[in-house]
Amino acid sequence: MKIRVLVADDNSFIREGMRIILHSFEDFEVVATADDGLEAVDYCLTHEVDVALLDVRMPKMNGVEATRRLVEETKTRPLILTTFDDDEYILDAIRYGAGGYLLKNNDPERIRDAIKSVHSGHYVLQDVALDKLKSTMDGASAVPASSPIDRSPFTERELEVMALVAKGYSNKEISGELFISEGTTANYITSILSKTALEHRTQIAIYYLTGKVR
Template structure:
């Protein structure tokens, strides 16, 4: 089935350009285009959207505020597509549930590929963006992960997340239910400060306290 897309950008030229580029590909359906974060939230609440393509700087609700609401209240996956790569936006977007963060200077094929990755349940980051996230983690000594806090199974879950697996694929790898996977992730998050599975993966790959 085609991936159902919402485009949210306050620049009408960008909106229409993306609509044409993405809409020409039969693997996607552009459900709608909106010009601010609040409209994006309302659209996702009232329509079945697979992936919301969101700019960061928008009026009323910015992209980060929209992601927070959309992630909490719908099943829509959020992908940031923006010209801005400031640390504060990156970290906030990830913290509130963004499944990807890429820049507008990418080719149409790369943008469409990123949408597919996010829709599949995995995450995608612009080259260079992940370095900013890692620096943000390093700058917060209070958020360092102590592996002694975690069980062997929880470490296996973190490894699977670091490998980019969805909850369904993790359950298949470890021969446990998706509900059990979610319970383990909740337990991991309760033991440390990361608020999003992306950060779990980054902590694991960084070696915790290293």
């Protein structure tokens, strides 16, 4: 069965271009296009849509607010598709449950793979999004009170490791920060992945910031 996709963008050239690109792949059926977030949400409330590609800056309702409503009110998975200068919205979009954050200048094959991944329940984040998450977390304490996760399954050290992963630290940087070996850091990450059923460190970062495994 094809993945049902809605494309929402207030730029008609981009909107129709994306529709044509997606129609070139056998994986997708573009069931609708919308030129604002409200129209996108209204359509998804009354039709079955698997993935909604959402621009950030749209009239009536932006892509971040549309993401929040889609996650709360529908089964549609939102995927933010936007430009470099929209990075101020990254954290809110992810916290509201966006399945990913992808730049419009990607190759069609990268966009295709991202939609398929989000449809499968995974997250897709480009480096620019991870860099934004890191800068947002910079200056925060090792285990900030704002993290919405359930802490009970984790040791205090695991929580510290998760917080540093969310800041974008490498295993080497985490080891230096916590004065432990890289092997020990790797073991903590393996334990965290096991306890959360996540697959990689990017998902750990998203989970730590949003409290959502999927």
